[in-house]
Amino acid sequence: MSKDPLGPLMAQCRERIEAVLDARLPPADASPERLHAAMRYAVLGSGKRVRPILAYAAAQATGVPWERIDAAAAALELIHASSLVHDDLPALDDDDLRRGQPTCHKAFDDATALLAGDALQTLAFEVLAADEHNPPAARVRMVARLAQAAGAAGMLGGQALDLASEGQQLDLDALKDIHRHKTGALIRAAVAMAAIAAEESAQQPADAADNAQTPAQTAAMDHYAACIGLAFQIQDDLLDVEGDTAVIGKTSGADAAHHKATYPSLLGVEAAHAAAAELVTSALAALHDFGAGADPLRWIAGYIIHRDR
Amino acid sequence: MSKDPLGPLMAQCRERIEAVLDARLPPADASPERLHAAMRYAVLGSGKRVRPILAYAAAQATGVPWERIDAAAAALELIHASSLVHDDLPALDDDDLRRGQPTCHKAFDDATALLAGDALQTLAFEVLAADEHNPPAARVRMVARLAQAAGAAGMLGGQALDLASEGQQLDLDALKDIHRHKTGALIRAAVAMAAIAAEESAQQPADAADNAQTPAQTAAMDHYAACIGLAFQIQDDLLDVEGDTAVIGKTSGADAAHHKATYPSLLGVEAAHAAAAELVTSALAALHDFGAGADPLRWIAGYIIHRDR
Numbered sequence: 001m002s003k004d005p006l007g008p009l010m011a012q013c014r015e016r017i018e019a020v021l022d023a024r025l026p027p028a029d030a031s032p033e034r035l036h037a038a039m040r041y042a043v044l045g046s047g048k049r050v051r052p053i054l055a056y057a058a059a060q061a062t063g064v065p066w067e068r069i070d071a072a073a074a075a076l077e078l079i080h081a082s083s084l085v086h087d088d089l090p091a092l093d094d095d096d097l098r099r100g101q102p103t104c105h106k107a108f109d110d111a112t113a114l115l116a117g118d119a120l121q122t123l124a125f126e127v128l129a130a131d132e133h134n135p136p137a138a139r140v141r142m143v144a145r146l147a148q149a150a151g152a153a154g155m156l157g158g159q160a161l162d163l164a165s166e167g168q169q170l171d172l173d174a175l176k177d178i179h180r181h182k183t184g185a186l187i188r189a190a191v192a193m194a195a196i197a198a199e200e201s202a203q204q205p206a207d208a209a210d211n212a213q214t215p216a217q218t219a220a221m222d223h224y225a226a227c228i229g230l231a232f233q234i235q236d237d238l239l240d241v242e243g244d245t246a247v248i249g250k251t252s253g254a255d256a257a258h259h260k261a262t263y264p265s266l267l268g269v270e271a272a273h274a275a276a277a278e279l280v281t282s283a284l285a286a287l288h289d290f291g292a293g294a295d296p297l298r299w300i301a302g303y304i305i306h307r308d309r
Numbered sequence: 310m311s312k313d314p315l316g317p318l319m320a321q322c323r324e325r326i327e328a329v330l331d332a333r334l335p336p337a338d339a340s341p342e343r344l345h346a347a348m349r350y351a352v353l354g355s356g357k358r359v360r361p362i363l364a365y366a367a368a369q370a371t372g373v374p375w376e377r378i379d380a381a382a383a384a385l386e387l388i389h390a391s392s393l394v395h396d397d398l399p400a401l402d403d404d405d406l407r408r409g410q411p412t413c414h415k416a417f418d419d420a421t422a423l424l425a426g427d428a429l430q431t432l433a434f435e436v437l438a439a440d441e442h443n444p445p446a447a448r449v450r451m452v453a454r455l456a457q458a459a460g461a462a463g464m465l466g467g468q469a470l471d472l473a474s475e476g477q478q479l480d481l482d483a484l485k486d487i488h489r490h491k492t493g494a495l496i497r498a499a500v501a502m503a504a505i506a507a508e509e510s511a512q513q514p515a516d517a518a519d520n521a522q523t524p525a526q527t528a529a530m531d532h533y534a535a536c537i538g539l540a541f542q543i544q545d546d547l548l549d550v551e552g553d554t555a556v557i558g559k560t561s562g563a564d565a566a567h568h569k570a571t572y573p574s575l576l577g578v579e580a581a582h583a584a585a586a587e588l589v590t591s592a593l594a595a596l597h598d599f600g601a602g603a604d605p606l607r608w609i610a611g612y613i614i615h616r617d618r
Contacts, residue, residue: 026461035461035469086427091398091419110400114423115469118395119461121427125434126456129449136445140438143452147435152335152344152428160344160424 006299010053013296017052018044020070021077024127038108038116039123043081046099048309050232050300051076051190057296058194058221061287062213064201071131072142072193075124079150080186082120085113087159121150138200142193149189158182170261176230183236184229191225191297192218220286224297227283232304234276237262241269243308276305315608319362322605326361327353329379330386333436347417347425348432352390355408357618359541359609360385360499366605367503367530370596371522373510380440381451381502384433388459389495391429394422396468430459447509451502458498467491479570485539492545493538500534500606501527529595533606536592541613543585546571550578552617585614 021043026036052073059069088095088103089110096106105113128143148154158181165178198213240255241264255262263272283301287294330352335345361382368378397404397412398419405415414422437452457463467490474487507522549564550573564571572581592610596603 032461032466032469032473034473035466039461082427086423089400089423091400091414091423105400111472112469114395114398114400115465115472118391118427118430119465121430122456122460122465126453126460129438129452129456136449139449140445140452143438143449144435147431147438151431151435152341152348156424156428156431157341157344160341160421163420163424164341164343 004299006296009296010057010299010303013053013056014049016056016066016070017049017073017077020074024074024078024123026123034108034112035115035119038104038112039120041107042085042104042113042116042120043078046101047077047081048307049077051080051186054187054190054225054228054297054300055194057300058191058225059197060296061221061290061294062194062198062217063293064194064197068133068197068201069194071127071133072146072190072197075128075142075146076186076190076193078120078124078127079146079155082117082124083150083155083159085117085120089113089117092159092163124150134197135200138197141196141200145192145196146189149185149192154181154185154189155183158185165261170266172266175261175263175266179230179233180226183233184226187229187232188222188225191221195221217290220289221297223286224283224301227279227286228301228304231276231279231283231301234263234272234279235305235307237264238269238272238276239307239309240264273305280305313608315605318605319366319608319612322362322365323358325365325375325379326358326382326386329383333383333387333432335432343417343421344424344428347413347421348429350416351394351413351422351425351429352387355410356386356390357616358386360389360495363496363499363534363606363609364503366609367500367534368506369605370530370599370603371503371507371526372602373503373506377442377506377510378503380436380442381455381499381506384437384451384455385495385499385502387429387433387436388455388464391426391433392459392464392468394426394429398422398426401468401472433459443506444509447506450505450509454501454505455498458494458501463490463494463498464492467494474570479575481575484570484572484575488539488542489535492542493535496538496541497531497534500530504530526599529598530606532595533592533610536588536595537610537613540585540588540592540610543572543581543588544614544616546573547578547581547585548616548618549573582614589614 025040025043028037028040030036055069055073055076056066059066084098085104087093088098089105095103097103104116124146125143128146129139131139134142150156158178161178162182165174195213195218199218237255240262256265263275267275280301284298287297334349334352337346337349339345364378364382364385365375368375393407394413396402397407398414404412406412413425433455434452437455438448440448443451459465467487470487471491474483504522504527508527546564549571565574572584576584589610593607596606
C-alpha cells in the first residue's frame with residue numbers, strides 16, 4: 001500500500017462510478033423488464049472502468065469537483081458498454097464470452113441485445129444533457145464531444161476501418177489509425193470532458209481562481225490521453241499474446257488465431273513493450289507542468305502498461 | 310392546388326430537410342467510405358419525413374424561425390432512420406425491403422448496417438448539441454427530450470414491448486401502449502422540440518413578444534401530437550390491410566400473415582377508420598386557440614389519415 005498511495009483513490013473512483021451507473025440505469029423491475037435487465041447486465045458488475053476513472057482523474061488535475069464529472073463518466077461507460085454489446089453480436093464479432101461472462105446476446109437474445117445497445121447509447125446522451133451540476137454551455141460541449149468521439153469520425157469509424165481491413169495485410173500506420181479511432185477517441189474524450197468542465201466554470205468569475213484551465217493545459221492533457229490510449233491498446237494486444245485466459249476474461253491467443261494484425265505481430269513482443277513504455281513516457285512528459293493534482297493521471301499511465309487484464 | 314394551399318409549404322419543408330440531412334451526413338467519399346455510404350443510403354432519397362415536417366410545422370405554430378428547428382428536424386429523422394436500419398436486421402424483423410428498396414443490410418452487409426445505425430444515432434445528438442442557432446439552454450433540453458423519446462422509456466422501449474408481445478394475445482390497451490412508445494414518443498418529441506425552442510427564446514426579453522409560448526400551449530401541442538401519433542399508427546395498420554404493395558413500398562398484408570395484433574384486427578376496419586378520425590378531431594380541437602400559424606399542424610393531421618403510403 002505504501003508503494004501505491006493512489007490505489008485507494010482509484011478504488012474510490014471505481015466505487016463511485018458503479019453507484020452512479022446503478023442509479024442512472026433504469027430499474028430491472030420496471031417495464032420493459034427484459035430490456036432494462038439486459039442494459040444493466042451489460043454495464044454493471046464488471047469492466048475495468050478505464051474511461052470513467054480517467055475522467056475523474058482528469059477532473060482532479062483540473063480542479064473540477066467529482067460531482068461535475070459523474071455524468072460524463074457515466075456517459076463514457078454507457079457508450080463503451082453499448083459498443084461492446086453490439087460488437088459481440090453475430091453480425092460483428094459473434095463472441096460468446098466477455099469479461100468471463102456470457103455476452104449480452106448469449107445471456108438474453110440477439111434482438112434484446114441489439115435494442116439494449118441502442119438504449120445504452122441513448123441513455124448516455126440523456127444523462128449528460130440532463131446533468132444539473134454543469135451549466136448548459138458545458139453540457140452541450142460535452143454532448144457534442146462525446147458524440148464525435150463515439151461516431152463515424154471516432155469509435156464507430158474505427159470499427160468500420162477494422163471491418164474493412166479484414167483479410168488485408170496491415171502496416172503499422174494503418175493499425176495505428178484503426179486504434180486511434182476505435183479505442184483512442186473515447187479515451188481522449190474522457191480527458192477532454194474534464195477540460196470542458198474546467199473551461200466552462202472558469203468563465204464564471206467566482207470559480208476563475210480555482211479552475212484556470214488554459215488552452216495549453218487542455219492541449220497537454222489531450223496529448224497525454226492520445227498517448228495512453230495507444231499504449232492501452234498495445235497492452236491489450238500484448239495481453240492477448242502473453243496473458244492468461246482466466247485472468248483477462250477472454251480467450252488469449254485469439255488475435256493470432258484470427259490472423260489479426262497487432263502491435264506484437266507487426267513489431268515483435270519486445271518492441272511492442274518498448275513502444276508502449278515510450279508512449280507512457282511521452283504521456284508523463286506532457287503533464288510536467290501540472291502539480292500534484294495530476295498524480296492520478298500519472299498513476300493511470302503506469303497502470304495502463306502494468307495491468308494483467 | 311386551390312383546395313390545398315398548404316401543400317407547397319409542406320413540400321418546401323420536405324426539400325429543406327433533404328438539404329439539411331445531406332449537409333449534416335458525412336461525405337460518401339471520405340474514410341470510412343462504406344460506413345458513410347451506408348449512413349447516407351439509410352437516410353437520403355426516400356422516407357415521408359413525417360417527424361421533421363411536424364417539427365417545422367410546430368415551429369410555425371410557435372413563431373420559431375425554421376433555422377432554429379433545422380437541427381431538431383434532422384436529429385429526429387436520423388434517430389428514426391437509425392431505428393429502421395436496426396429493425397430490419399436479421400436479429401429483429403429480418404426485412405429485405407424498405408420503402409421499395411433493399412434494406413440497408415441487404416444493400417451493404419449486417420455488420421455495416423449495425424454500425425451505420427449506431428452512427429446515425431450518435432450523429433443525431435451531435436447535430437443537436439452543436440447547433441449554434443439555439444442557446445445552450447434550449448439545446449440541452451432538446452438533447453434530453455430526444456434521448457428520452459428514443460430510449461428505453463420511449464421508442465426502443467416500445468420495440469422491446471413489441472418483442473415481448475410476440476405470440477401473445479394483445480388487447481387494445483396493450484397495443485396502444487406499444488404504439489405510444491414505439492412511434493408516439495418520437496412524434497411527440499418532434500412537437501416538443503419546437504415548444505422548447507419557443508420557450509427558451511421567450512426567456513430572452515427581445516424575443517418575448519414574438520414567442521410567448523405558454524405552458525398551456527405546450528400542453529395543447531403535446532395533446533395534438535399524442536393524438537396524431539396514434540392516428541398515424543392506425544393508418545399504417547389500415548394501409549397494411551387495404552393498401553397497395555406497390556404504393557406503400559412494403560408487402561401489404563404482412564401484419565395478418567405474421568398474426569400481428571393491429572387496430573383493424575382488434576376493432577375491425579370500419580371501427581379502426583373511425584378511431585383514427587376521432588383522434589384527428591381531438592388533435593384539431595387542441596389547436597383551437599392557435600391562430601393561422603398552426604395551419605400547417607392542422608394540414609398534417611388531415612394528411613396523416615388520408616395518405617396512401
